[in-house]
Amino acid sequence: MPKILDATATASQSTRRRAARGVWLLGPALVAGVAYLDPGNVASNMTAGAQYGYLLVWVVVLGNLMAWLIQYLSAKLGVVTGESLPEVLGRRITRRRARIAYWVQAELVAIATDLAEVIGGAVALNLLFDVPLIVGALITGAVSMVLLAVQSRRGARPFEFVIIGLLAIIAIGFGAGVVIAPPDPGQAALGLLPRFEGSGSVLLAASILGATIMPHAIYAHSALARDRFRLSEDRPSTSTLLRATRWDVTTAMAIAGTVNLAILLLAASVLPGVEGTESLEGAHAAIAAGVGPVIATLFAVGLLASGLASTSVGAYAGAEIMHGLLHRRIPLLVRRLISLVPAVVIVMLGVDPTWALVLSQVVLSFGIPFALVPLVAVTARRELLGCYANRRVTTIAGVIASALLIALNIALLVLTAVGA
Template identity: 35%
Template sequence: MTKSESLSEVHQSVHTDKRKGWRRILAFIGPAYLISVGYMDPGNWATDLAGGSKFGYQLIWVLLMSNLIALLLQSLSARLGIVRGLDLAQASKHAYPRWANIPLFGLAQTAIIACDLAEIIGMAIGLQLLFGLPLIWGISITIFDTILLLFLLNKGMRAMESFIVSMVFIVGLSFLTEMFIVEPSLKEVVKGFEPSLLSGDALYIAIGIIGATVMPHNLYLHSSLVQTRKIERSNKGIKEALKFNLIDTTVALNLAFFVNAAILILAAAAFYKNGLHEVAEIQDAHKLLSNIFGNVAPTLFAIALIAAGQSSTVTGTLAGQIVMEGHLNLRIQPWLRRLITRLLAIIPAFFTILHYGDDALGGLLVLSQVVLSLQLGFAIIPLIHFTSDKKLMKDFAIKPWVKVLAWGSAAVIISLNVKLVIEEISGWTKDANIWWLYVFIFPAIILTALLLLYVFFHPIIDKKNRAKQMVPHGNALDIGKIEKISYERIGIAVDFSKNDRNTIRHALIQGGKDAHYYLIHVVETAAARYHGDIVMDHETQSDAENLEKYKANLADLGYDASVFIGFGGTARAIADISNKNEFQLLVMGAHGHKGLKDLIFGTTVDSVRHKVNIPVLIIR
């Protein structure tokens, strides 16, 4: 059965209706903590360190503003998931045509890979700082996060949330301890909350802080994670869920703000006050902490970095699953989906180290944030459209003043991130050999800008499909008059195991004595794979004799049958014989392989049914 729920493995897996009082509130606590880790990943660390070391406490107000914008957008994301039961990617699939969803998926997946890349680099740097492990080995180790995520998912949503909260706790505790070590000036910290005019490098770093704080994959993720709570689908139940999730989001994002503020304050107190104004690299910060404060502060710094990278990786990979299933309705095996996401992030990191050396990772970290910024508009604009729509959201559409704040925040984020991209490209144009800029980068930017305009105007212009958006799979059809289906040409895949008797019996029931049956067996020996139908090894001859025995047995029972032998790949051979002979029905036995056996022996049934256009009856 096809599952349409977002993150179907854990959909509505946490019950809220059986709890009362404070326990009921706790039942809703969790999703925002998974979101909060995205607000304190290594990308944030880089911008916070640069801001604190270069401008002291001056940019704390930018962090606060970024956090307030993030709180607004994350609450809209949670509202979409709770009210409509759709994540942001699913809602986009229903609101925009398929041709638009393909590039929207591509951009979202690119942003997730960019996030994952930053987290891989941060994790590898943390392992190097703590254990002296070479960066390339640290990056290789991060591939095992895929196994960790599968383990956590199998243990349930609560186990995953507990893991994330423990990682966040380690990060927060590490920086709280470091605050006592560096002893920042409380008066100057408070003064940093006062807004000031920004220009030059201060503006550039402020843009970087905003770009690293409000991340698109968190909007996709939050709208899905809130659906792990089973709520009462009434106005009262939805209102209660919205209230408790707002509390969850506020607490979690404020925690993320304090962590980011702590990093900036640490950089201001440790580096800016000591005249070290050019600290942007994470490794530099660790080294300087060692010189100034001894071993305790840098050790805590490295531990926090590993914890932040580990937890951000889990949430980034989940977001990859959401955008793939949402935009494309494409579901592949969980372990494969997560492995692909991780590999796509590891490959650029590997290439950078091998080709440019360890020192280039800092530049790659900045580039990942630039790539991330490009996708923000494609998540924010649809989110505001969806949550503003009274026809779809009914009583839970956002109020006009919230809408004004949301569009204002979107305008600020998009314009500042566009400025960040322009700044980067301006730096690239100083290179003499920039032909690639005109061949690849500029056309990509123009197409991206056109798509962004389409995403903004399409929901305003095209209102006739609003009703369709409310039905995930379309409307149920009238089944009509039922007529008996008579199969005349039925294929039967056999393997001479004890399952054959059951498979053949079910096939005979479908067609009776009026149908013609085609017995199929595939020889999979090495000789058969290489030489095909010219092979005459012992196994082929034995299998041919067995097929003739089945044919004679059926003839004695009054059934007409023919035999076919395929060679090489089982799924392809069965499908080729079925298509060539125009079977109307294919009957196959399933061995019931699971887990590791599927990896070793393959999944023939799944492969065959994707290669034929006829009904496939699977017998266990």
């Protein structure tokens, strides 16, 4: 009898150790997932809910489902090959001019990303402490440099802990409003039916997808997985890492999808018909009037955490893009200063912050195919990933996702041109 009890206790301890080890392997997707909760997401989802109610709920859900596949493929590439997507493309694009051209579009995407992050942080500081936008932009940039210093000096794991902490603040800040002011279940369910109402809704759909499936998150996730699970003799097996990665991506996308949906549903239930909700400042005021100042403050805190976390991840992605494609590495903090300048200039010019955020997400939407198509292509190659190359059904799903995103962008151009 004692032997049986000892064996049971040993098995239980072994299970707990495996579970603890599995939890310890989580992290890269949660960091990359911050890109799905950046200020651009907030602006796009708030605007969509305020202007079209529950119409575009289906876009948020569809985007999140596609994001799971895309982020898993990106992480798998980093885990299996020990290289990021920019590094793989930097080797495979042999012509220097082609490599530079590809880098230019990726760099524009990185700049658009940074624009959204910095503006979001600046608006949040203005809402919370009445800080001028230009000062808020500089503060956001400075704090992001501190976070990047943690990554540069302390390594991947401490950086993950900081970003995950900010992710928790984001989830609370943006999710609290839906608890206090729940949406109409019937209207929310009706929003799952795919449809548009003119070019304005298509523009916002492209903006939502650009904010949800962000090119820099695709580049960054492969690098984050590479840095966390560098090829070595003592690392867990590739199969174990990929199993943990699936859980990691599932957790990250569940959080991101829920929060993004909560933002749109809150706007759809509280903001329609309210004057001035076309801006983040107006939406904040409307939330304060409709739900209460506490929820409005939590919203602003969530926006601030979103800007601080996502701008750090964006700068990390920008540095990886330059290194992988141009084979040049500059210090991460220097890279942060370079990408910060365009965002600060736009703030100084007095461009409407919310409109700049939405347009930045449209730019990101057009950058998706340049990251997604190569990702699907390289992860399907057996000579690169061996037995971990995509199965046929996975490749087909990736091709369908790419085609849908490209088709949406084409529809946006056509509808806008004819003034529909």
